[in-house]
Amino acid sequence: MGLASDLWIVSSPSAQHAEPIVLDLWQGGRSDPNELKSINISGQPMLFFTAGFPSSGREPGRAIGNRASIIRDVIRNASGSEPREYTALNGWVYFFLNETSSSTGVLWRTDGTDQSTERVTYIYRNDDSRASWLTSIGGRLFFAATRDNPNNVELWSSNGEPGTANAAVLTQNINIFGGSFPENLQGQTLDGVDYLFFSADDGLNASPGEESPDRELFIKNVTTNTAAQKFNLKTTGGSNPRFFTRFQDRCYFIAENDNGLQLFSSNGATVQVVALPEDVQIVKYLTISFLSCPALSVEARPVVSGNYLFFVAQDPIHGTELWKFDGQVASLVTDINQGASPTNPHFLSDVNGTLYFAAATDAEGVDLYKSDGTQVEPLGISPTGPASSRFTSLTQVNGRLYFFKSDEGNCSRGELWYSDSNGDTRKFYDFNQVGATKFGQITVVGPDFYFVAEGFGNRVEPGGNLTPGNFGNELWYVRAEVCPSVTLAYTANADTVHFLCRSQGLVEPIHTFNPRLPDTPCPGDTCYRSNNPALSIHPRVGFINTNTTPPGTYEISYQYSDRNCVDTLSIQTTVILVDVPDPQINGPDALCAGAVAVYQTTEPPDGAPYRYLYNWKVSGGTIIGGQGTSQITAQWGHVIDSTEYVQVDIQVEGSPCRAETPLPDEPGSKAVRLTPQPRAVITSDNGGLGSLCVGIPYRYRSEQPFNPLNRYTWLVEGSTFTEIAPNEIEIVWTTPGQGSIRLIEALESPTAFCADTSEAISLQILESPGPITTNDRFVCNPPHTIRLQVQANDAALYRWYAGPTDTSPVQETSTGIWAVE
Known part of the structure; x- marks a missing residue:
């Protein structure tokens, strides 16, 4: 028998995306898409958007994959209906549009087809309903609108069914003096109860926006359909709550109380302030300055990532920095820009539990960072020095962060980049090396994503061919995972760790390519490589020769390419060649029957990343301890002179490879001569x-x-x-x-x-008694005393008999003397 060897295979494939293509909605012009919204209809993810179409104006559009088209020409002229605020409810997409110049803010719905696109209801017939903030919660639509005059905007709701009494109804007249102007409508489900959070002003001189003098928090229990409750968070003036965010089954938001901007939380019935360290103030808006580019005004919206709610706050010591809240305690993540100078973290974005954001330092300007809540790591994309880059549209797509990057000196042009979980950050598309203008609105739809930009690219034609050119501000499409992802194994099982037995000799690789075979499975003649030349592997087909490969750890890389991939793809595989030697058993080989003995065998090398499994067998005896380990205790039986055996099989845990079961007198089997054990009685x-x-x-x-x-x-x-x-x-x-x-x-x-x-x-x-002596052996009448005596023995008891046939003594003495008359 030879050695049994195992190969451990650990795979780490990479994923790619196809090159963006232009969905040129207005050939020769510019469609200027906006209102991009991903909505799933009957299991099909779709993109709904508003764009300008030739001869139709701005109308609702729909995209599935690389096919984009107008849904319906609502106003059959070049002006368009300007649809907005696409919102999903019960398999429909609801939105507001303008039917005529005098009848605006009408509620419509669609399932993505022309024939099913219809009006739900007029809200303010022949006038402007000023409908906005459309949202859905608890099976209903909520929005702000008016029916009688522009200054009477209140909270409305709809069941979404055309021609019904509840197609559009006033839910609550919050301001009896006029309109309350509800804003920031956000539905939240907390502990199984549906709530609608929003801001409104129920006082005099109410108006839209944060300038309204008494804009406060309102919460409506949608499940019980009770009136919205007002929470006065600030004694004088409005608290202006915004950014309603669900975290740990509570709703968090930023608002102002008498002590300034604070982080609040609510369970739907009550509201509490999140305790912050002294002199720490929440930041609601940020202004990001650049050396030569225009400043950016951005919202400092809290974001949930991993186990934390991240937000931006400032204090006199650290300036404006990134903070976190774990549900109990709020704390600074780290002082990125040391000292009181602000870092101004902005565009906070979650990517599978890792927070990405842009921030500025005095030395390096604006750069991208990522954090798990315990530390912050710069991605190092911006040029070294204070000259900054601008990062916008930070969006998670299939575990990657996609974003647009534009540099100082060329602020109006941006390139599409990505960063993945392995720290690979690179340019994804540069629009023919000159960048794009009017870029942004990255929107994820299923595994794919869309964005809007004006620049050089390839337009998809009806037959699927691509035509290069410069295009106006249009919709772009990126197909995810079009490049094959690969797995590499050397066994048929689906585990992440694979084993090979050395007795197999040549073993070929097992590949899976999803969704298809790459365009070039092996560029050139070398697509399999190892960091150690001792690994015997065929460079083109990947066969491993286990017989000629010594034990050790090897890194294998497999490379392939595809015409649509950004770069040549590669997969890294770790191979550990493990020797399982023939078992050698140590212990006594000659024993007396009935004896107890200990037997030991081979153990894995120190530090080995695997374990042995042991199966012991004992003939003519019993294992009384240690089965499954490298050492057992055996009790031998009481047998007539014989030869018995101790045997052991060794297997690498999780592997089919093992040292073969030996026959008697072969390695792995120990003969034990049992000698009968005498018993001296x-x-x-x-x-x-x-x-x-x-x-x-x-x-x-x-x-x-x-x-x-x-x-x-x-x-x-x-x-x-x-x-x-x-x-x-x-x-x-x-x-x-x-x-x-x-x-x-x-x-x-x-x-x-x-x-x-x-x-x-x-x-x-x-001692035995001595002979009897007497003073007279013959006795005559008259009476006579006879004295009989033997040698005295203090330990003896003497029984005296009167006749030769008597069986019972007539007297017992202890002195050896008997006198009888």
């Missing part, structure tokens, strides 16, 4: 045990039958003995007192010496 057939008399012969022998192979050694104290046979002796005790006998019974074989010693038998040796 002394018996006596004529009362030779206990108290004995001097001068009487006693016989002693071994209780077991005579075995000519055994050696018998008699140990007698207090007398000599005569050997009748090796297992039998005779003793005549000659001296009163104490005596003892022991027997050692031994069996010596060529492989073992087995012996047993009996327990020592203690004996009491007594």
Whole structure:
């Protein structure tokens, strides 16, 4: 038998996206798409948007993959209906549009097809309803609108069903003096209850926007359909709540109280302030300055990422920095720009539990950063020095961050970049090396994404061909995962760790390509490489020769290319060649029957990233401990002279590879010679045990039958003995007192010496009585006293008999003297 060897395979494939293509909605012009919204209709993710179409004006559009078109020409002229605020409810997409110049803010719906696109209801017929802030929660639509005059905007709702009484109804007249102008409508489900959060002003002189004098928080319980409750967070003036964000089953938002801007939380029924360290103020808006580019005014919207709610705050010591809240305590993440100078973190974006954001330092200007909440790491994209880059449209797409980057000196042009979880940050598309203008609005739809830009690219034609050119401000499409993702294995199982047995010899790689085979599976003649030339691998087909590869750890890279991929794709694989040697068993190989012994075998090398599994077998005995480990304790049975075996199989955990089960006398099997164990027990057939008399012969022998192979050694104290046979002796005790006998019974074989010693038998040796003496042997009448006497023995009891046939003594004495008259 040879060595059994295992290969461990660890794969880390990469994913790619196709090159963006232009969906040229207005060929020769510019469609200026906006209102991009991803909505799933009957299991099909779609993009809904508003764009200008030739001869139709700005109308609702729909895109599925690389096919984009107008849904319906609502106003059949070049002016367009200007649809807006696409919102999903019950398999429909709802939106507001303008039917005529005098009838604006009409509620419509569509499922993405022309024939099913219809009006739900007029809100303010033949006038402007000023409908806005459309949102859905609890199976209903909510929005702000008016029916009678422009200054009476209130909270409305709809069941979404055309021609019904509840197609558009006033939900609550919050301001009796005029309109309350509800804004920032946001539905939240907290602890199973649906709530609508929004801001409104129920006082005099109410107006749209944060300038309204008493704009406060309102919360409506949609589940119970009760009136919205007002929360006065600020004594004088409005608190202007914004950025309603769900975190740990509570709604968090930024608003102002008498102490300034604060972070608040609500369960829908009550509102609390999140405690911040002293002198720390929440930041609601930011202005980002650049050396030569126009400043950016951005919202400082809190974002949930991983286990934290991240937000922007400022204090006199650290300036404006990134903060976090874990549900209990709010704390600074780190002082990125050391000292009181502001970092101004902006465009906070979550990517699978990692927060990405842009921030500025005095030394390096604006750059991109990422954080897990415990530390902050710069991506190092901007040029070194204070000259900054601008980063916009930070968006997660399939675990990657996509964004637009524009540099100082060319502020109006941007390039599309990405950064992945492995730290790979690179340019994705540069629009023919000159960048794009009017770029932004990255919107994820299923696995794909869309964006809007004006620049050089390839337009998709109806037949699928691509036409290059410069295009106006149009919709662009990026197909995700078009480049094949690959897995590499050397066994058929789906585990991340794979094993090969060395006895397999040549083993070919097993690849899976999803969704298809790449355009070039092996560029050139070398697509398999290793960091160690000792690995015997074929560079073109990937065969591994396990017989000629020594044990060790190897890195294998496999490279392939595809015409639509950004770069040549590669996969890294770790291969660990593991030797499983033939088992060697250490332990006694010659024992007496009934003995207990310990046996050990091979263990993995120190630091090995695997474990051995052990299966022990013992013939003629019992495993009493250690099964499954490298050491067992065995109890051998009481058998007649025989040869038994200890065997062990070794397997690498999780692997089919093992050291083969050996036959007796082969490696992995240990022969054990068992010698019968004698049992030394002394018996006596004529009362030779206990108290004995001097001068009487006693016989002693071994209780077991005579075995000519055994050696018998008699140990007698207090007398000599005569050997009748090796297992039998005779003793005549000659001296009163104490005596003892022991027997050692031994069996010596060529492989073992087995012996047993009996327990020592203690004996009491007594002196026999002497002859009787008398003063008169003949007795005559008249009466006469007769005195009989024997040699006295203090330990003896004397029984005296009157006649030769008497069986019962007439007297017992202890002095050895009997006097009878």
